[in-house]
Amino acid sequence: MLHNPNTMIADSIIDSTIRDIFGNIAFQAQPEGLYDPLRYMISIGGKRIRPRLCLTTYGIYKNSLGPEILEPAAGLEVFHTFTLIHDDIMDHSPLRRGHDTVWKKWSEDTAILSGDVMCIDAYKRIAQAPASVLPEVLHLFSKTASEVCDGQQMDMEFEDRDMVSMDEYMQMIGLKTGVLLACSSALGAIIGGADPQARKCLYDYGYLLGLAFQVADDYLDAYGDEKVFGKPIGGDIVNGKKSWLTVRAYEKGAEGLLEAFSAHDIAPEEKIAAVKRIYDSVGIVDEARAEIHRLSEKAIAKAAEAGIDAAALSQLADFAHSLLGRSY
């Protein structure tokens, strides 16, 4: 139990708590072949955005961190990691955070079954929420979990289509990324004892932050710094994966986009350069930055409706800026 003299829990305490949770997270020892992939996936890192957000909103209402929030917060990261293991099979991705993916390192069968048991492990942790709010916590978590699957399904269905509308695209990233950040933000509030209005506003804050984060990820995939981004730049373009940039450029009538985007008989660097020239021709960089900024400000405005004090609101604004700071 960590204690903090103020109502809010300082970022430095959240940082050290997050390091502690994931440095010491325990999964069942046996059968090793089933649980080693879980330990591996947690060990290769990640920004732990979801548990960090959950602890941050919880800290607005409580000044100490016990298992009733630490376990659910860890469960959010465990659930997210489960989806990565299964997504990597479906997307045939060999690398994740610079390391072999589970199906690549072990096998597809291992990735399926280890993913399954990781989803169940997430539920074990979520179920450590206080009994008084457990039905509400579970309802929101399960609703979110199935929405994340809906989002992955939409994403896969989009691959078979020439183009999708911006509405469809935003709905997909809302499901695939937005709802889990929303749920993380709301769970901290629910377990912390926030009133219904605050829960709703903090849910919306997380959702909008998730949208901004995904647009930023799409932007950095094409225009980021490889060292900071952690994977080769241009991956979406090379793989013909529709992103916010593609959908927006198409919406703006960028000439030759579909042809350049679906080209197969061309070197990767040339394809990246060709598509980025088209993006640039319709001013996509400024558009994307403006959209990330707009969504981020909208998220913070939602948080401002939660009836929280100025220091808490400032902490949530800092969270948004630090999450998105590198991209706009």
Place this chain on the structure above:
Amino acid sequence: MLHNPNTMIADSIIDSTIRDIFGNIAFQAQPEGLYDPLRYMISIGGKRIRPRLCLTTYGIYKNSLGPEILEPAAGLEVFHTFTLIHDDIMDHSPLRRGHDTVWKKWSEDTAILSGDVMCIDAYKRIAQAPASVLPEVLHLFSKTASEVCDGQQMDMEFEDRDMVSMDEYMQMIGLKTGVLLACSSALGAIIGGADPQARKCLYDYGYLLGLAFQVADDYLDAYGDEKVFGKPIGGDIVNGKKSWLTVRAYEKGAEGLLEAFSAHDIAPEEKIAAVKRIYDSVGIVDEARAEIHRLSEKAIAKAAEAGIDAAALSQLADFAHSLLGRSY
């Protein structure tokens, strides 16, 4: 809400309730590509053993069936069906209950993601248990769910070994089959309001019944009637899949077993005949029948320690006999 004048709920009411639950079970409509496989898997049938057992033990304590038990009971079947979808990918099984498996009918990606969302759907239903027992229900269900994965992992690891011991085999089927029947039986008792001693005994009753059921399944796979069993006889032998029969025959020192069992350059019917001759040489039919009988009687003896009345005990004995009646 169905009402029954007696404390116990009659088998005929349970039968009609089960038909009603799975004839009208609702999954989300969209995206169709994600949820159609769930509807399909439920529609191709199954004996609904787990929800039936759950309603039966619940009926010992309560005389009406409301959503607080119907939803968790359905969740047990939904969870079991999720494991079948993923197991069928890992086992490369093209057929299930005489129909194409999900990966065969759609794709592996669809089977992975539809399985995932079906596991989450199971949790949504389990979470409808009354708030007063929800922490206990969830704890048992999640523990069980991860044990089922442990069992599948052991089963896959056994494939790479020449032989396993009877202890190892019983542990594997206990995890893969026993614990979910145990959980089904115990959840009915917990939600029905049974005392801790009864919960424990009814858990053990379900566990032992699960072991008996799996040994019976192994027996019928080699010696059953194809029309009753629902799939070709000898499948385990043809696929070199270790069963109770193999492990017991090996334990009894059956000569030539490993060679006959691992033969690849032989017609399926000949391999089946050769392995069954070896089984017969050590009297496996009588051994298997005696073991099914022993486990079934042990299950009923456990139920007798639950402090339930004679009529309820008789209903649980009937359940065991009707589940296993065809096999010994």
